[in-house]
Amino acid sequence: MVRVAVLDDYQGVAAEMADWTGRLPGAEVRFFTSHIADPDALVAELAPYEVIVAMRERTPFPAEVLARLPRLRLLVTTGMRNASIALDAARDRGIVVSGTRGLPGGTSELTWALILGLVRGVAADDARIRTGGWQESVGLDLAGRTLGVVGLGRLGARVARVGLAFEMNVIAWSPNLTEERAAEHGVTLATKETLFASADIVTLHVVLSERSRGLVGEPDLRAMKPSAYLVNTSRAGLVDTDALARALSEKWIAGAGLDVFDVEPLPSDHWLRTSPRTLLSPHMGYVTEGGYRVFYEDAVEDIAAFLGGDPVRTL
Incomplete structure (x- = not known):
């Protein structure tokens, strides 16, 4: 069973924006509605997860955090660019980083x-x-x-x-x-x-x-x-x-x-x-129903593709 963490779901809507259960049968998905700013607390919460879904750049993943998440295999970021993820460090650790489409x-x-x-x-x-x-x-x-x-x-x-x-x-x-x-x-x-x-x-x-x-x-x-x-x-x-x-x-x-x-x-x-x-405005530019549906549906697709051995939208 793969464990999936979906971060920074401030509005508590991620579960209804995509078919997590149907597309990821057997996966255990947890939605975090509160932001975890402290790196030590973040590592403690995320240590059991093989897959993490990050909403834009709300939660940084520098090299030192990635090094403390030995179980992490796939990191999905919404959007195709995320300056808060240390891509080189992820690559060195064998962590696949995938993105999603978005609405302009x-x-x-x-x-x-x-x-x-x-x-x-x-x-x-x-x-x-x-x-x-x-x-x-x-x-x-x-x-x-x-x-x-x-x-x-x-x-x-x-x-x-x-x-x-x-x-x-x-x-x-x-x-x-x-x-x-x-x-x-x-x-x-x-x-x-x-x-x-x-x-x-x-x-x-x-x-x-x-x-x-x-x-x-x-x-x-x-x-x-x-x-x-x-x-x-x-x-x-x-x-x-x-x-x-x-x-x-x-x-x-x-x-x-x-x-x-x-x-x-x-x-x-x-x-x-x-x-x-x-x-x-509390960083609401990309926060629309249509945008969230694209983000989360693509995130589920990224996870399913990764688990099937053929990752998509890799960064």
Whole structure:
């Protein structure tokens, strides 16, 4: 009998999102609904399992953790990229790492939920009306404003298309972005300096790597208009956190919409929980019913294929 651990099932829905019993007859599957942050506690809980399913990068698997899980044979990550798994160490230990497909729309849709929530003060207005208040704020028109898209890949391009539909002026930049690719998506290539200085909304859609870590620093935030907003649904490491804290407290920018954080789940005493002019989402970009069904159905398929001797979607 193979033992399977499904981690970070925060909403308690993984069991109903795929046919675990039918596709994995005889397997013992346990769903963990609470995050295990401490590495020692994580190893103690996972020591009996041959198969582990990780939800995105919620739980890191560095080399030192993998070395303490001698029974582990298959590690499945939802999505086809996971910077929190030490792939070389897994390979050295004979651990197969498989990924899953995903849906592209969720994160780009949440990006626009944050943008619209910021410029129209949706959360503040909701709180105000529930305590007996009424109109106090004035919203920002999007038509004619400038949307700055940092990273024009699969997600950034989707976000850009919506900006064009709102009749915004859309500009884009990334280290490797070409004028031809920008034109393919109907947007204008800008320099990094021009984008941060001229955009009314800057939205980040770059993959986090050692090269892109800290991509948005104090000079970039200081260059933004005091009326501009920063939105990050990509990775927290793209932004200098200390600089962002100063930008918000000293009003270099109008506000920020964030779905990603340096530490997740966000600690109860984290400064962002009380930071002004922020709209916060608990890393929900990929958390949709459709996305979860693809993740978990593919995870079951990965496990079945592995047990059948023919692993699929290996990383």
